Amino acid sequence: MEVSIHDFPEAHRKALANTGVRGAVMRATQTFNQAREDRYAELPDVEALKAYAATVKDHTLEHLDYYLGRLADNIESRGGQVHFAHDGADANQIILAITQAANAKLIVKSKSMVTEEIELNHALEQAGMKVIESDLGEYILQLEGEHPSHIIGPAIHKPKTEVDELFHKLYGVPLGSSADVLAGKAREIIREDFLNADVGISGVNFAVAESGSIVIVENEGNARLTTSRPRVHIAVMGLEKVIPNIHDLGVFLKLLPRAATGQRSTVFVSLISGPKTDLEIDGPEEFHVVVLDNGRSSVLADPEMRASLRCIRCGACLNTCPVYQQLGGHAYGWVYSGPIGSVLDPGLLGLPEAKSLPFASSLCGACGDVCPVKIPLPQMLVTQRTRAVSAGLMPTAETLGIKAFKNLMKNPALYRLSSKMGRFVKWGKNMPNFGIAPLSSWQATRDFPAPNQKSFRDLWNEGLNTEAAPKLEAADD
Amino acid sequence: MRVSFFVTCVADQFGSSAAAASVRLLRRFGVEVGFPQDQTCCGQPAYNAGYADDAREIAKHYLNVFEKSLETSDAVVVPSGSCGAMVHHYPELFAHDPINLRRAWDVSSRVFELTQFLVEKLGVTHPGVDLTGVRVAYHDSCHAMRNMGVKQQPRILLEAAGATLLPWDESCCGFGGLFSVKLPELSSAMMDRKLDSLTVDAKEADILTSTDLGCLMQLGGGLGRRQNTPRVVHIAELLLNGKAVLEARVARERSRP
Numbered sequence: 001m002e003v004s005i006h007d008f009p010e011a012h013r014k015a016l017a018n019t020g021v022r023g024a025v026m027r028a029t030q031t032f033n034q035a036r037e038d039r040y041a042e043l044p045d046v047e048a049l050k051a052y053a054a055t056v057k058d059h060t061l062e063h064l065d066y067y068l069g070r071l072a073d074n075i076e077s078r079g080g081q082v083h084f085a086h087d088g089a090d091a092n093q094i095i096l097a098i099t100q101a102a103n104a105k106l107i108v109k110s111k112s113m114v115t116e117e118i119e120l121n122h123a124l125e126q127a128g129m130k131v132i133e134s135d136l137g138e139y140i141l142q143l144e145g146e147h148p149s150h151i152i153g154p155a156i157h158k159p160k161t162e163v164d165e166l167f168h169k170l171y172g173v174p175l176g177s178s179a180d181v182l183a184g185k186a187r188e189i190i191r192e193d194f195l196n197a198d199v200g201i202s203g204v205n206f207a208v209a210e211s212g213s214i215v216i217v218e219n220e221g222n223a224r225l226t227t228s229r230p231r232v233h234i235a236v237m238g239l240e241k242v243i244p245n246i247h248d249l250g251v252f253l254k255l256l257p258r259a260a261t262g263q264r265s266t267v268f269v270s271l272i273s274g275p276k277t278d279l280e281i282d283g284p285e286e287f288h289v290v291v292l293d294n295g296r297s298s299v300l301a302d303p304e305m306r307a308s309l310r311c312i313r314c315g316a317c318l319n320t321c322p323v324y325q326q327l328g329g330h331a332y333g334w335v336y337s338g339p340i341g342s343v344l345d346p347g348l349l350g351l352p353e354a355k356s357l358p359f360a361s362s363l364c365g366a367c368g369d370v371c372p373v374k375i376p377l378p379q380m381l382v383t384q385r386t387r388a389v390s391a392g393l394m395p396t397a398e399t400l401g402i403k404a405f406k407n408l409m410k411n412p413a414l415y416r417l418s419s420k421m422g423r424f425v426k427w428g429k430n431m432p433n434f435g436i437a438p439l440s441s442w443q444a445t446r447d448f449p450a451p452n453q454k455s456f457r458d459l460w461n462e463g464l465n466t467e468a469a470p471k472l473e474a475a476d477d
Numbered sequence: 478m479r480v481s482f483f484v485t486c487v488a489d490q491f492g493s494s495a496a497a498a499s500v501r502l503l504r505r506f507g508v509e510v511g512f513p514q515d516q517t518c519c520g521q522p523a524y525n526a527g528y529a530d531d532a533r534e535i536a537k538h539y540l541n542v543f544e545k546s547l548e549t550s551d552a553v554v555v556p557s558g559s560c561g562a563m564v565h566h567y568p569e570l571f572a573h574d575p576i577n578l579r580r581a582w583d584v585s586s587r588v589f590e591l592t593q594f595l596v597e598k599l600g601v602t603h604p605g606v607d608l609t610g611v612r613v614a615y616h617d618s619c620h621a622m623r624n625m626g627v628k629q630q631p632r633i634l635l636e637a638a639g640a641t642l643l644p645w646d647e648s649c650c651g652f653g654g655l656f657s658v659k660l661p662e663l664s665s666a667m668m669d670r671k672l673d674s675l676t677v678d679a680k681e682a683d684i685l686t687s688t689d690l691g692c693l694m695q696l697g698g699g700l701g702r703r704q705n706t707p708r709v710v711h712i713a714e715l716l717l718n719g720k721a722v723l724e725a726r727v728a729r730e731r732s733r734p
Contacts, residue, residue, distance in 0.1 A: 405523065425733050
């Protein structure tokens, strides 16, 4: 997906004006939130489980070279092939070469944000191949020429009526059909593609180093078909997806579905450990795993941001974020949106491109509460802001304003003087609008109070300091 | 028990009656209150906006003032949760400055939000006023809640006084300091979500209250543009004056120029 984060100021206003999308996003995220909280509450000690998962991820990241090596060795020992890609272009070239060697014309894909990140579909289509997204949400977006707006619910921004109209127009499905009918229609069409596809491309939720397995969780069964029916299967993963061994997987399989959709388990969990063997009757003949860096190793080398690579892409921080709930994912301008996008995107793309995102937060901290791997997102948002300031990316007026503010607050005599001077004018209840930002930006939608006629300091010095304590009357319970 | 009162610059300038009520409320429970005159701001606006160096300078001033006052007092009490939470961030700010880090730990571990102090440190179970029949929409300040652990304390006091707490939207009010003026439309959209919930889910509310003046400035500012809204009162005034705030508020607003 093309990067357009620099457009955030414009894009977020557009998003706020789109009430249809806002309503759909609010409803979907509130449903996710309720389900997540219900499922978290069922666990005897969810915080301990999160802490364990965070520890496993940190350990793996600390020894990433070792675990990626183990993963590659074990995949290869079972006849799979592992490719390391430095960046998106590199990954696309590797995947293109595999598909061309397979003489592929039709490719089916299951849901994968990392392939959105590297714009794989575009690369394959340029080379003359037909690519079909088989996840229902992704399929709808592909028909519309749109990109996913959410890590796990790619089309949550779409009101159902829009899908109705689309399926009516394209396939003659009666307007007002149920979601089941619409899904059934898509299923019927995509089924043909599964039968005819030459290559299946999937993402990866976890890669188990010890067993050389990739793990995919899903609810529609399309990933299982994508990875088993075509002759060639290519799995694409970010290098942070590796975990040490199969015991650790249990922890993540407990957390991910609960955090993501509020399910105890997804409908399908696939562990894939290589191409079809002689003893098996189905499965792909070729199994490739593409391991992508694309900026991740620079995040790994950054001690303050490294924990963002713990992310298991559940989307809980998006769902709970009151900013994401207002805007949806598209306004953020790239594939990873919401709080995790706001800390990760500057790391992957550089701050100059992504500088708006860390500021797109009231720092309420809700994201930090829900993260299943305890990424300190609120703190990281502040760190990214601090870096943007240090890099001189902020407007001069703001920088000067903060300097003036600091000088005022460092100097108690000056502070007291300003406090007095602010009261020479007898304001009314509210400050008048002078038409000057930031006062005018505030007052477009809100009253701004005038300073109290007497500051607390005045009250204190004019008698409050020596006032007798109010009586505590017996409480009548 | 003797405490140093950290009024916060916002309450000093825009919430002096709430700040005075906090002092009186503390005194009601036998607390001796001191006010270090050289205090200014905690540095939160600079810190949240990414100006860590500037925030550090303000923080050093804060530490100078309150370190001294803590020599003769047991704790710092603050009537605005997010300003208290900022002081709890000081150890992060001074992570690479061992001398100030120690001072930061020392001071921040003794900074308490008002209701937190009453309930946790004094063991207050009843605020000493009657709020029977008063319907209250309580708003959690994100920073008080997440960075200081203030969630049950204000509810305990309000309910002990007989107030009825109405459930309504629990998300952030959208204030966020400079966020509210740098992205005013977004901030207002978040505020409207809250205010819409207030007028639908908590439409019976007599009073909107919180532990945080930043949030109340945002929500109160938005309510100023709406009709038939509940009164906006800082929790200290509510716990000090009880039902009288309902009448006193009307009288004071009428007497304004």
